[in-house]
Amino acid sequence: MATAPELLPYHQIREDLFRPLSRVSRRYLFVTLIAFIVGTAGLVAWGFQLRRGMGVTGLQRPVFWGVYIVDFVFWIGISHAGTLISAILRLTDAAWRKPVTRAAEAITVFALMIGAMFPIIHLGRAWLFYWLLPYPNSRLIWPNFRSPLLWDLTAIVTYVTGSIIYLYLPLIPDLAQLAAHNTPWRRRLYRALALGWTGSDREWHALERAMKLMACIILAVAVSVHTVVAWDFAMAVAPMWHSTIFGPYFVTGAIFSGIAALVLAMAIIRKVLRLEVYLTKHHFDRLAKLLLLMSLLWLYFTLAENLTVWYGNDPKEMAVFGARTRAHYAPYFWTMMFLNFAVPFVLLGIRRLRTITSATVASVSVLIGMWLERFVIVVPTLANPRLSSASSFYTPTWIEAAITAATFAAMAMLYMIFAKLFPIIAVWEFKPHPQEDD
């Protein structure tokens, strides 16, 4: 389907999409500075935690996993943005995905890198994190592969490798075009990364085949990664964690928060880089409908989980359920329900209200809601163990808040650097093929 930007002349498209790479505005520097400050604060907080011990957090027996694990699941969830948009829509040949794929794939790579930091940050002796890796050592021991944390490790390593390759492959043709850029160090960078791409049909065929294969593989990996993260909880015998629904539940939640992150990122890119012609109301409309669909699917899984627990009336599980819905964690739970379902349903379900602004508002709402969802899954269960003499509460401290904020700053910074070095919309994919039948 031909939308307006594809009728623009080629040189105009190239100019529009390459323009952000050549200038650094004052606003960009300002935002980078803020991100740097917040990021540094987080690093200082982490340094303090490493020095003093995990006691500087709000963690206490029996809540041994808190904000860091919530952040971990949250960021890994956001990384499913790229996979859904890029892979599934590529496999189904949906044309509207074209301006959106690289932005989505970039979110995936950076969210994964950030998410993968948290299994290290949350460790009691974080400097020994490499003991989880299987390498021949002087202690003559191997890690315990039965542990879901080792499954996490392999899943995330695979997904990071796959998504970096999946981001890099379609970047190669654009890099070859950029290799004529005027700054010398950039020319060298682009030329090195472009691997001498000439645009011959052999190269194109190989690239398209590889992209198709990678789309299938990355889809399987993405589903498995968040399932494995879910199984960190589901494999435990803790009440309301030991649930068979967690695998699909978390994958759905991941795709849900991933799309929200993508809509937010796209709205910002559109405004800041002045790409209104390329990221149109049409794209946001489609994404908004997907977001609404995922909201309903997420609601279905949430209802299924909570209803079965409530109806089953197991005392240990009901203690957690009561904590979540009526007692201490009720504010978080019901805010989550409002932000994840009520807000998107109204803003995106009513056609008159479905605009780019409302889609962005709904996305921010969903992102906050999904963070709360992870919190409501992790903490109430731990705070209400089977032997109730050990129950307690959990209040995060400024250290955890600083590190969490720093990860958002890091994401912003990584993304901004990426958008300055590479065109955020894939130029070659976006231009219609020569004489493509529309």
Next chain:
Amino acid sequence: MEHRWGMAIDLDRCTGCEACVVACHAENNLPVSTPEQAAQGRTAHWIRVDRYYEGEFPDVKVKHMPVLCQHCDDAPCEPVCPVYATYHNAEGLNVQVYNRCVGTFYCANNCPYTVRYFNWFAPEWPEPLPLQHNPDVAVRPAGVMEKCTFCIQRIKRTKENAAQEGRPLADGDVLPACVQSCPAEAMVFGDLNDPESKVSRLAQHGRASRLLEELGTKPKVFYLQKVK
């Protein structure tokens, strides 16, 4: 034959005096907590006494239940440790290897009895308590998980002594600190593989049951109480 260490605790004898808790602290170099730390849930008591209240004043009944690591045969804490810091040894003990622990907390989350404790900070003792440390037991650094070991240092020491004296271990030779210190003699420790030992006979008793047995963890601490 290998030993298989187990414990029996008679809840009808337990008075809730917590001598076992104090003895465990003294034997195993457990840190002392301040009231603020206790309010924050940062105390570490490898054995704790849970109190269950029934009825209203003045007809209140209290049950005291010392809860310690159950050394489960199918321990849920063991398979989830990614670095093998906790595993099951040949004598049926759930062993905690402090040097290997990286602090993933998974074992503590998976323990249904919540008997695992973490070193949130480097432990401190007000003077002159450091003079009282037990040289047979390590002082754990910050970032490491710990729990009741059935006083493995006493088991080892007693086995070595018996071997030196050239005699087999007798029932009642090995006494963990809690068992040794109980004034009501409510706790019994011994070899479950020896059918004549006191703990084996108590384990078969009609009053014996285990905590959270339905989870299939196969705990080795038997609680004796009048069945209602």
Next chain:
Amino acid sequence: MYLIGEFKEKDAVAAAIRRLRASGIAPADLDVFSEEPVEFPRGVLDRPSRMSLASVSGAMLFGSLATAFIWWAQHNYSLVTGGMPVFSFWATGVITFEMTMLGAIMACFGWFLWESGLVRKRDRTAPVPEVDPGSMCLRVRCRGNDAAQAIDAMRTAGAIGVQRRGEA
């Protein structure tokens, strides 16, 4: 020597390729340069690929290697945990799956680098045309005495310009 023909229409390129192949020029001597991928009908300029096979083989190989390694490592350092067996396929099956996928990813990427020619030893003498946006360039390698026929074939098919490069 090399001939470079510039075309504006995809069908023109296809026609030119058909004529050139009819006159005896091998597909290995033909290259089409463009800024976007160009789809030709089947039979015009097929490039057979083994990428799926390579990917699947890489996947199977790596997955098996990883599982074998786990089996060996669990036996090399065998500790009892939670009553589970020393090696249980299902307890580590997730890792088998992930390593299979990683094998597929690496094989796919590696094969792409090879099949595209990006990491192979390049023929530095072969000229790379500067392609204008919207055009396609067809590069033909032929001997000097075949050049005239080839140029004629391309012009008839609809080339807007043909250049000669290199020695005969």
